[in-house]
Every structure is written in C-alpha cells, then in structure tokens.
Amino acid sequence: MQYYTVVAESYEKALEKARELYGSDIRINSRRDYTTRGGLFTRRESRCEIVCYIADGPKRKKPRSSDEKDMSEFEKEARTPDPSSLTASERLDTEIYREKESSETEKEARRLLELNHITDPLCSKLLEDLPEDKDPRVVLPDRIVSLSGVDYTRQVHPRHFVVFLGPTGSGKTTTLAKAAYLYAAAGKRVAIISLDTYRVGAYEQIKAFGDALSIPVAMAGAEDELVSAYESFSWKDVIFIDTMGLSPKDQELNLRLRALLGVLDRDRTDFILTISASMKEEDAMEQFSSYSEFGISSLAVTKLDETETIGNVLSFSYKIGVPIFLFTDGQKVPEDIKKASSALILEHLAGFGLDMKGYRKQLSEKL
Ligand SMILES: Nc1nc2c(ncn2[C@@H]2O[C@H](COP(=O)(O)OP(=O)(O)O)[C@@H](O)[C@H]2O)c(=O)[nH]1
Ligand SMILES: [Mg+2]
Known part of the structure; x- marks a missing residue:
C-alpha cells in the first residue's frame, strides 16, 4: 500500500490538501502536530502532518498546477516510508520525525x-541545543547559573561612590543602609550622603539608619553641598549616595538630580538601579530606560520575599545585559540583604528536584 504525507498549518488544511491531491477516498493513517523550530527572523509556527493512504492506489482528482508544484513554505508533500529513496525534501520530513522524539x-x-517565569531572550538561549537524552532538570540549573549575571566585581571592589537610583518606594534608602552596613562589617570605611532633601521624613529615615548602624550621614540639596559633603568623607573607602528617584511629573526635580549627580567623577562611581522583584518586566524596562543616561552598572533587586520566583529578574538582567549586585528579602535593616550569587539563584528555582525554598517555608510554618 502506498502512503502519502501531507503537511499544512492545521489538521483541517492538511486534510483538505490531501483530498485535493489524492481524492476523497483517502484514509488517514496517522496525524502529528508539531511546531517549527523558528530562528532569529522566523517565528515558531504550528504544523500538522498527516500520513494517508488509498486502498486502490492514488487517483489524482486533477493534474497539479505549476504553482501547486511550487509548494509553499507551509505545504510539503513527500513519500514516506522507504528511507533508501529519500529526496532532500523527504529528508526534511525525516528530520521532523527526529524533532518529534526531542519534543518531549x-x-x-x-x-x-x-x-520559574523565565522569559525570552533568556528562555530561548537556555533551550538552545538541549541534549535530548538528558533530563532537563539536570541540564538546566548549570545553564541558568552560567547565563545569569552576578556582579562579583562590585561585591569585591565597589567604586568610591555608589549611587542608588530607582523609583520611589522601590527600597533605595533601606537597601543602601543595609549595603553600607554590609561593607562596614567587611572592614570598609563607609559614609552615606542623601540627596533626598525634598521628601518629608526622608532625612529622619536615613539619619535613624545611620545612627543605628554607626555610619555617618550627610544631606546635600545642592552641588556645592554635595562637593563639601564628599570632601569631608574623602578618607572613606565607599560613599553611598541615596537619591529621590526621577519623577515622571516633576521635571525640575529631575534636573536637580541630574545636576547633582553630574558633580561626581563618573570613573569613580557605580550607578545601581533598584528594582523590586515583583515589578512587571515592562515597568522594570521603563525604569531602566529612564536611568540609562547614567550608565547603570548593576541591579539591586528588592522584595524577593514578596515573589515566588526569581526567573523574571534573571530574564530582565539577561535582556538588558546588567548583572545583579544584591538582593533584599525583607524590611529588617540591616539583616534582610543577600549577596547575589549562583547559590542564591539555585535556591530560588522551583521544580528542579529538592525545593529548598519551599522546604524552608514549610519548616517556618511548622515551628
Ligand atoms: N517586604 C519588603 N519590603 C521592603 C524591602 N526593601 C524595602 N522594603 C520596604 O519598602 C518601602 C520603601 O522603602 P524605601 O527604602 O523607603 O524606598 P525608596 O523610596 O526607594 O527609598 C519601605 O516600607 C521598606 O521597608 C524588602 O526587601 N522586602
Ligand atoms: Mg528613599
């Protein structure tokens, strides 16, 4: 019995095509749905392949017109199953069969x-050339870690000025206080300068952190105040600079912030973008664009305690090509801070065998 393979974008279209080519007496032997691989410029697309046969041999309803012979991208006709007589296009079909094995x-x-909420382009990169004979739970963690950017350089060698930028409420002030304390505990001489002289209570907040952590704090609302503040701290190793965040509504405030930050020597300054782990990717992207003029060197990811997964953050960091410097996972100052690391990323992945995060949560609920 002769079998014929017809491929189209849906089952209905494949059936229609088969009937048109071989008549309405065809019987369907098998059906297979799959998705094309897609590439840099081509999307993944759905395909349905049916294998059909006619008990009495083929009776073409009508001769094929020339444009039918010039088969479209969507439609391929190929004889199956004798592999020794495969043409190039039939070999393509055979490859599609191989793809079937890989698709699981x-x-x-x-x-x-x-x-884990890992999105493109990180997702596609992680799936590239995935070995078919290995469990993805074994292969993917290593890949995720190797593609995730961790800013080990900043952790070891922070520049003289470390500026925290980001939207209001993202956690700049609390994270900066935690980070300053972390470096102080590691033996660095640290100080804090706050440029947020506008918001009510801003001074009290940062001063309270400084006092509690024994870190000197200065306020600077104008360029000359900033210069004299950092000059008075010139013997410090790292000066953490808190900001009020750009405002979409207050252009004057934005000009002030730009003017103030313009005073700093760029070569001695790290600009850290603070984003909350629960932030939607579009919002995070918008924030990144609005601060891009400063040359963001790394990310401080806050409120990890408020999200289930870390994948959205890893995807965002990969997309913009900016590594993660640190994470915060609670409101307590200075405790709730974590260095970004491969170990931390692995602990926050779900579905890869032993789930440490879920286990800790279970334990804390029991105790
Ligand atoms: N749950 C949680 N809350 C946080 C975290 N970091 C900061 N916050 C809270 O977020 C709010 C805004 O923080 P703040 O540092 O004032 O943000 P800023 O406006 O960017 O300076 C405060 O109530 C903080 O306690 C965190 O890691 N987890
Ligand atoms: Mg603040």
Missing part, C-alpha cells in the same frame, strides 16, 4: 522555565 525533552524544559 523540550516540552519539559519549557514547562520548567515557565514555572
């Missing part, structure tokens, strides 16, 4: 990445 691994890998 890929499906599982995609499920895991989705579970």
Whole structure:
C-alpha cells in the first residue's frame, strides 16, 4: 500500500490538501502536530502532518498546477516510508520525525522555565541545543547559573561612590543602609550622603539608619553641598549616595538630580538601579530606560520575599545585559540583604528536584 504525507498549518488544511491531491477516498493513517523550530527572523509556527493512504492506489482528482508544484513554505508533500529513496525534501520530513522524539525533552524544559517565569531572550538561549537524552532538570540549573549575571566585581571592589537610583518606594534608602552596613562589617570605611532633601521624613529615615548602624550621614540639596559633603568623607573607602528617584511629573526635580549627580567623577562611581522583584518586566524596562543616561552598572533587586520566583529578574538582567549586585528579602535593616550569587539563584528555582525554598517555608510554618 502506498502512503502519502501531507503537511499544512492545521489538521483541517492538511486534510483538505490531501483530498485535493489524492481524492476523497483517502484514509488517514496517522496525524502529528508539531511546531517549527523558528530562528532569529522566523517565528515558531504550528504544523500538522498527516500520513494517508488509498486502498486502490492514488487517483489524482486533477493534474497539479505549476504553482501547486511550487509548494509553499507551509505545504510539503513527500513519500514516506522507504528511507533508501529519500529526496532532500523527504529528508526534511525525516528530520521532523527526529524533532518529534526531542519534543518531549523540550516540552519539559519549557514547562520548567515557565514555572520559574523565565522569559525570552533568556528562555530561548537556555533551550538552545538541549541534549535530548538528558533530563532537563539536570541540564538546566548549570545553564541558568552560567547565563545569569552576578556582579562579583562590585561585591569585591565597589567604586568610591555608589549611587542608588530607582523609583520611589522601590527600597533605595533601606537597601543602601543595609549595603553600607554590609561593607562596614567587611572592614570598609563607609559614609552615606542623601540627596533626598525634598521628601518629608526622608532625612529622619536615613539619619535613624545611620545612627543605628554607626555610619555617618550627610544631606546635600545642592552641588556645592554635595562637593563639601564628599570632601569631608574623602578618607572613606565607599560613599553611598541615596537619591529621590526621577519623577515622571516633576521635571525640575529631575534636573536637580541630574545636576547633582553630574558633580561626581563618573570613573569613580557605580550607578545601581533598584528594582523590586515583583515589578512587571515592562515597568522594570521603563525604569531602566529612564536611568540609562547614567550608565547603570548593576541591579539591586528588592522584595524577593514578596515573589515566588526569581526567573523574571534573571530574564530582565539577561535582556538588558546588567548583572545583579544584591538582593533584599525583607524590611529588617540591616539583616534582610543577600549577596547575589549562583547559590542564591539555585535556591530560588522551583521544580528542579529538592525545593529548598519551599522546604524552608514549610519548616517556618511548622515551628
Ligand atoms: N517586604 C519588603 N519590603 C521592603 C524591602 N526593601 C524595602 N522594603 C520596604 O519598602 C518601602 C520603601 O522603602 P524605601 O527604602 O523607603 O524606598 P525608596 O523610596 O526607594 O527609598 C519601605 O516600607 C521598606 O521597608 C524588602 O526587601 N522586602
Ligand atoms: Mg528613599
């Protein structure tokens, strides 16, 4: 019996095409749905392949017109199953069969990445050349770690000025106080200068942190005040600079912030963007764009305690090519801060065997 393979973008279209080519007496032997691989400039697309046969041999309803012979990208006709007589296009079909075998691994890998809210382009990069014979739960963690940017350089060698930028409420002031204390505990001489002289209570907040942590704090609302403040701290190793964040409504405030930051020597300054882990990617992207003029060197990711997964943050960091410097996971100052690291990333992945985060949560609920 002769079998014919027809491929189209849906089952209905494949059936229609098969009937058109071989008549309405065809019988369907098998059906297979799959998605094309997609590439840099081509999208993944759905395909349905049916294998059909005619008990009495083919009876073409009508001769094929020339444009039918010039088969579209969507439609391929190929004789199956004798592999020795394969043409180039039939070999393509055979490759599609191989893809079928691989699709279970890929499906599982995609499920895991989705579970962890890992999005493109990181997701596609992680799925590239995935070995078919290995469990994705074994292969992916290493890949995730190697593609995740951790700013070990800043952790070891912070520049003289470390400026925290980001939207109001993202956690700049609390994170800066925690980070300053962390460096002080590591033996660095640290000081804090706050440029946030506008918001009510801003001074009291930062002063209270400084006093509690024994870190000197100065306020600077104008360029000359900033210069004299940092000159008075010139013997310090690291000066942490708190800001009020750009305001979409207050252009004057934005000009002030730019003017103040313009005073700092760029080569001696790290600009850290503070974003909350629960922030939507579009919002985080918008923030990144509005601060891009400063040359963001790394990310401080706050409120990790308020999200289930870390994947959105890793995807964002990969997309903008900016590594993560530190995480915060609670309101307590100075305790709730974590250095970004491969170990921390692994602990926050879900679905890869032993779930440490879920385990800790269970334990804390029991105790
Ligand atoms: N749950 C949680 N809350 C945080 C974290 N970091 C900061 N916050 C809270 O977020 C709010 C805004 O923080 P603040 O440092 O004043 O933000 P700023 O406006 O960017 O300076 C405060 O109530 C903080 O206690 C965190 O890691 N987890
Ligand atoms: Mg603040």
